[in-house]
Amino acid sequence: MAIDTAKADPGEAREDRPRPRRLVGSRLGALILALNLLSLLILFVGALALNEWRRGLIEARQDALTAQAELLAKVLGDREATQGVPYPALDPYEAGLVLRDTFVPRNQRARLYDADGALVIDSYEVSDTIPGRPLEPARPAGSPPAEVDPEQTRRESAKLEEARMALAGEVEAALTGEPQAQLRRSESGDRVVSVSIPVRHVEKVLGVLTLEAADVDEILAAQRAALMPFAIVALVVSLFSSLLLHLFVARPVMRLSAAADSVRLAQTRAISLPDLEERRDEIGDLARSLETMTRALSDRMEAIERFAADVSHEIKNPLTSIRSALETLPLVKAEAQREKLTALLQQDVRRLDRLITDISNASRLDAELARDRPRTLDLAALLTDIVDVYRTSAKPGDVPLELTLETTGPTRIIGRDGPLGQVVRNLIDNARSFSPPDGSVRITLDRPGEGSPTLRIRVEDDGPGIPEENLETVFQRFYTSRPKGTVFGTNSGLGLSIVRQIVEAHGGEVRAENIVDPDSPDRVAGARFTVTLPTRA
Incomplete structure (x- = not known):
């Protein structure tokens, strides 16, 4: 009797082959792990590379500001911006003219402090640059006053005070004669690259020149833009790995599930998916195991069917003999013949009893061997x-x-x-x-x-x-x-x-x-x- 098999492709089921033993883990597991590690490695390398690039950009910006500030501080330290002999000091008027006549880009701010740390001149004061944020649109006449959030006002005041303290600390450190450079927040809340250079006349520190560049956010935006290729490559690798998992894991498992459902619904007797059974990974192992299992179950079912047919045939023989003897017994008058029929009935009953006992033992044998x-x-x-x-x-x-x-x-x-x-x-x-x-x-x-x-x-x-x-x-x-x-x-x-x-x-x-x-x-x-x-x- 042929065995119906659930399969996706034509072809007969292959012979059982021993499952290969692997000494180095799972092939599918290694593939999944490698693809995931590859995407993570791309992001990690990209983050490290861009972190170094960001640090290099900020350091380059600081170096450029330092060179610019040193040149401007040297100009301010000349006699044109100083007054007093033999104890020179900064001349606010002349210093303002120097800052006004010196080109200061719109995204930069220059501030000059005297030897006591007091603000002498601000480049915003001698130029047309208006610091701060744009005003809110005018409200219609008769509108109620805008509500003020005390907590937000408090937070903004705290941030402003923190920015002023950071600037004061930088100026105070520069008054000792050592140039300072740092990345901090300005009074408007923006991140700025700031350098503070001592202004000297001969060896005397007359004050501090602070230059700020407010293009840090542009640098960070450029960094994020540079990170996008790495993120896109990592995304592509993740999508590719997901596609591979779908093609090599999800779809084969779905096919095996559909074949198993066919067996469960009695549409077929055994699973046979030759293309999956040829695979040398866990999916192939699963397909071969399912084929072996369903084929063994099919063989067992066929054996049970044959056994049932044999049992039916063997039991009918003594039953037929008993029925014939019982039908004949009332018709027999001679005592010898009645005794002969009775002996035949007893023999058939013993035969039937032994047959049923042996059939019971044979049917329980598999279960006993398994237990x-x-x-x-x-x-x-x-x-x-x-x-x-x-x-x-x-x-x-x-x-x-x-x-x-x-x-x-x-x-x-x-x-x-x-x-x-x-x-x-x-x-x-x-x-x-x-x-x-x-x-x-x-x-x-x-x-x-x-x-x-x-x-x-x-x-x-x-x-x-x-x-x-x-x-x-x-x-x-x-x-x-x-x-x-x-x-x-x-x-x-x-x-x-x-x-x-x-x-x-x-x-x-x-x-x-x-x-x-x-x-x-x-x-x-x-x-x-x-x-x-x-x-x-």
């Missing part, structure tokens, strides 16, 4: 205990058991003692059902070879053997072909099928073969079932 965790057990001790139980409970006429332990080394294996015990009991029961009353069942434990990593259990009988064409068929469910002379209905045909299922679940194998009479090679002397299990010394 029961393997552990270390001694196979020799397990065989000895099982044989002792058979010998203790033996009845007259039962076929005797012979146990032989032919290995001297350790006989420990990793397995489940309950299911493995069921394997041995099923093989013993099967051998006893075929052995003649004067025969025996021989159980042997040995190793296939010296130092072999496996242990071998052999169960032999003296029965008629197995037809050569059925040496493999006997392990199929409900195989009940038995030789003449055996009691009908005493076997359900599930015992050897359960044996193979348990042995394969333990990583071993089981096979059947006939025992040849050494004196007559053409004569079959019995059957032998061999179970091979891996060991753990």
Whole structure:
């Protein structure tokens, strides 16, 4: 029966392949991390570069103002702007003429202080520059006076006082004879680059010349504009990484989700997305795992369907026999025939009871194997205990058991003692059902070879053997072909099928073969079932 698969592209599902082991983390995780780090690195490098550029621009502006102020201070220190002999001092009138005649750009402000730190002249006073901010538009006549926020007024007064204190501190420091340069706030709240140069006549400090440049905001605006390319590149990298995540992660996961929904809605039996399964990352691992899981579930469902069909067929046989016997029983008058029909009914009931019991055991086997965790057990001790139980409970006429332990080394294996015990009991029961009353069942434990990593259990009988064409068929469910002379209905045909299922679940194998009479090679002397299990010394 073919398995329907949920897939996006045509093509059959590929063979299961082992998942690659990675020593260096996740490929998708590394890609995501690399892209995110790349965008962050771009912003970080851009911020560092622009920070240095900003510092360089401000320092260059300070250097230019310092050179300009030193030249102007030298002019002011000449005799034309000083008065008094032998103790010279700044002449306010002459100094005002110098500042007026000296070109001072509109975005600069020059102030001259005397030796006591008092303001002598301000370039705004000798030029047409009007400091401050534009006035608010005139209010219509009769309008109520504008509300004044006391808190805002207080904050503005505090800022004004702070700016004046910063300027006074700069002038006071320059009066000591050391030039000063700093970035501070002006009285109007703007950021300015300010330099204060002592005005000297020979060696005497006559005052301080302060130059301010109010183009700091323009410098910062240029810096922000220069940062934009870095931000745009980082944004492009982030968008590209998001697109990659969508193409390589989100969309494949959505396809896997849609395929899983198809399986859930019983539209398909298994997931098959060949293009995703070929990927060598976590998405490929997930696609392969989902395909393997759904295919295993599909195989399990098919096995259950076949099992249900076989069970239905096997149960109908004794039920049909019982119904026929019950319909015939009222018509039979002879007591001997009635007893024969009654015996047939009892035989069919026993057969049906055994069949239902074996079916129940077989249906629970998978769940028991999944629940029961393997552990270390001694196979020799397990065989000895099982044989002792058979010998203790033996009845007259039962076929005797012979146990032989032919290995001297350790006989420990990793397995489940309950299911493995069921394997041995099923093989013993099967051998006893075929052995003649004067025969025996021989159980042997040995190793296939010296130092072999496996242990071998052999169960032999003296029965008629197995037809050569059925040496493999006997392990199929409900195989009940038995030789003449055996009691009908005493076997359900599930015992050897359960044996193979348990042995394969333990990583071993089981096979059947006939025992040849050494004196007559053409004569079959019995059957032998061999179970091979891996060991753990």
